[in-house]
Amino acid sequence: MEERELADKIAYFKRLSTIQAEENGDDAYDEEEKAHRERCKTFHNATSTSNRAKSPARSVTGSQKAGTASQPLPHPDGSQSSDDLEIIKVTPLNPSSRLGAAGIADKTPNFDEEIVPESAGPDPKPAHSFLHPLLRPRMTRQTSSLTLDNSPSTSTAKRKKQARLKLLPENQQVFRGLRFYYIPNDDANGVRAAQITKARERGATWVRTLKEATHVIVDIGLTYQDIKSDLISDSSSAEKVIVNANYPIDCGIHRVILDPNQEKYVRNLRVADTPPVPSPSSLPASAQASNNLLEIKGKQHKRPRKDQESPPRTQSDYGEPLQNNTQSLAPVTTIAAASVDDELSQYISLVQGNSLYLEMPLGEEEEDSAHSEATQDDEAETGSESSEDESSRKKKRKTGDKIQLGQEDTTWQDNFACMKGGTREGTVDNPNAATIELLQSMVDMYEHQDAWRCKSYRRAITALRQQTRKITTAKEAMKLPGIGKSLAAKIEEIAAEGRLRKLEHAQQRPENKILNLFLKVYGVGISQANKWVSQGYRTLEDLQEKAKLSTNQRIGIEHFEDLNERIPRWEVEALAAVIREAAGCIDASVEFIIGGSYRRGSDSSGDIDLIITKKGTRSPQDLLPFLEKLIKRLTNDGFLTAALASFSENTNKGHGSKWHGCCVLPETAFPKDKGKYRPIWRRIDLLLVPETEFGAALIYFTGNDIFNRSIRLLASKKGLRLNQRGLFKDVLRGKKGVTYTEGDLLEGRDEKRIFELLGVKWREPHERWC
DNA sequence: CAGTAG
DNA sequence: AGGCCTTACTG
DNA sequence: GCCT
Secondary structure: OOOOOHHHHHHHHHHHHHHHHHHHHOHHHOOOHHHHHHHHHHHHHHHHHHHOOOOHHHHHHHOOOOOOOOOOEOOOOOOOOHHHHOOOOOOOOOHHHOOOOOOOOOOOOOOOOOOOOOOOOOOOOOOOHHHHHHHOOOOOOOOOOOEOOOOOOOOOHHHHHHOOOEOOOHHHOOOOOOEEEEEOOOOOOHHHHHHHHHHHHOOOEEEOOOOOOOEEEEOOOOOHHHHHHHHHOOHHHHHOEEEEOHHHHHHHHHOOOOOOOOHHHHOOOOOOOOOOOOOHHHOOOHHHHOOOOOOOOOOOOOOOOOOOOOOOOOOOOOOOOOOOOOOOOOHHHHHHHHHHHHHHHHHHHHHHHHHHHOOOOOOOOOOOHHHOOHHHHHHHHHHHOOHHHHHHHOOOOOOOOOHHHOOOOOOHHHHOOOOOOEOHHHHHOOOOHHHHHHHHHHHHHHOOOOHHHHHHHHHHHHHHHHOOOOOOOHHHHHHOOOOOHHHHHHHHHHHHHOOOHHHHHHHHOHHHHHHHHHHOOOOOOHHHHHHHHHOOOOOHHHHHHHOOOOHHHHHHHHOHHHHOOOEEHHHHHHHHHHHHHHHHHHOOOEEEEEOHHHHOOOOEEOOEEEEEEEOOOOOHHHHHHHHHHHHHHHHHHOOEEEEEEOOOOOOOOOOOOEEEEEEEOOHHHOOHHHOOOOOOEEEEEEEEEEHHHHHHHHHHHHOOHHHHHHHHHHHHHOOOEEEOOEEEEOOEEOHHHOEEEOOEEEEOOOHHHHHHHHOOOOOOHHHOEO
8 A cells, every 4th residue: 555665754754743843842832722732633633644645745745736835925024014924826836845855956936926816716725734723823812913814804715724823922933033944945845834834923034035034944854965056046145044944943942042053953954165154143133133032052952862871770669670671771772873863853842742632731821921831831740749759850950940041951842741740649739629520520430431521521631730720710711722611611610619510410320320330340341331231230239140241240240349449559569579479489580570550659559560571581472381380379379369361372473471360468478567367359460571571561561551652652653663562663554554564673671761762751650640 | 342451 | 423542462 | 522
């Protein structure tokens, strides 16, 4: 099928990442309540696009698509007149609009095309439909009259897609007075189009000729060779700031004019005897224009990532150290070195864009419009959390540093679900705690009834959690992403009356009670539960006596109480100890790590995830014999009381690797100081993990689920794939996401390294509550 | 496909 | 009205 | 549930 070639894909992602960064970095948190959704959409569409075969970028590259590009300002005067929004139709673009290759030769699009009235002409469907959301009118709360849409009421379909640029608040117009010339200088490419839009929103003027420009923004991927001819054509190019597309993005993020000479912005854009590097002084009035912003210079891009020496894994109380797997790095580390840094920084921005998608609402503190940014968002959460987290967060810059200062590695990635560690407590002392609590109840209730609705509620909760103030009115709530009329009303009701009628009402309904009861039975899902309810069963006894039960369900019912009870931390440890001891008699070199919520530091767990590993193992199979012996032994001991799911010798293509069952803490292992002993059945999962997959498995089995999803999504967005076995690259997928190739293993044994390769900051297990 | 998992 | 959804394994 |  239409499998894009890897190179193509990578190129695409590069561009995509650029836009994502742009999208998210800066105004991200500006009050555009809709922005979030738009971005989500964008991201989403972009994603699917990439998976299919028609990335917009690609189409631009390969075909003679009838370009529907708007044109730079005819009269770059820097002023923000309504002209800015003139939609101009351009004839088919030259192949120049493509990127990545050295084909800037035929660059300059023909800007002298006739200006077609927006109402006239066909309404060609932009190839980059995925971009629409970005180009769509933004719903800014700004009251100012900065709306540049000069079209009265007549808004053709086209205009809708293209125009209405709204300037950001002044303090965000870091580019005011600057004139940008892009290479290629058109917006046929969706990514670039968005970049341009963003730049303009920040006050930049998009000019049509190199001559007029103060800044030359070169697409990522192009090299000096590519742009050489362009530059030569303009004698004044030597005085211009020539940077790659990351530059404006970063400036936007930091809301400041950064030093354009940084290596990362000019990489490959200069040659030994190339036009002198424009000095800061050559910066047009720009710098001054943005007087309220500090100019940063020489800020060495400290994007450690990998050079960032990883502190010895402080396994401390969370999970036991397996080994110094940090040093026993596999030879697969090669990819990291050279390429990555460059590549990574690109992906990072992309990642960030995802955050929005990852239901990581932005703290939208409208009041503090001045600076509502990742930082603040971060602070908000940090601040609301118990101090015990402080230590772990110390690495994060403490409060106060204004992002405007472009403070170092405020790595924009902090906004990510997977980078942001939520902590339970975060919910407690949140101003919206009460609301969240009730909404959570709703989630619980809908748990298996309506997954989508559930999702919406969760999303709302996430949004609320991010708020630093209590949301009391529906109107307020509606502004948050993911909160619509219905939820808003509920939120208001909760705030006003302290309760939610619908919830109370629903909870009263016997069917729901019963349904939820059934759902708590191990092995019972919504489907089965519903059937039983409709069949008239009301109690567990009914089921036991009349219903047809699977083995697991029977166990689930017989030990209903036990299995639904939380397991105190100490018991988790005690249980693990029992297993360790038994294992010691079988193979002393096998190691155990308790994963799950235990590893995240939870005081109690719903079940026990025990990762079993051993040095030198390369496949779960290597541990199978051991596990069999172990299980046999523990079963004989009476420790293991039931097998709910074991490695199937059947259809498993050699990956059988886990054992699910129940266990009971023997009295002999029961701490005397814990009162009187009582055998309680506990759910336990034994997971076979070869050393080579240890890191990946650790992530996987540490969770939480949201975190896992996030980080996986992040991986997939980078063209990588993360599963419980490792981080892979070059994954080939066919239709329907069928994976043809697993791809090459990048890293599997080192947890930290996976983080690094993914370009995300390391997060201690206890910071993975999302 | 349903359920379970993180 | 209909999509929304991370990946993988087990039964 | 929200969103297009």
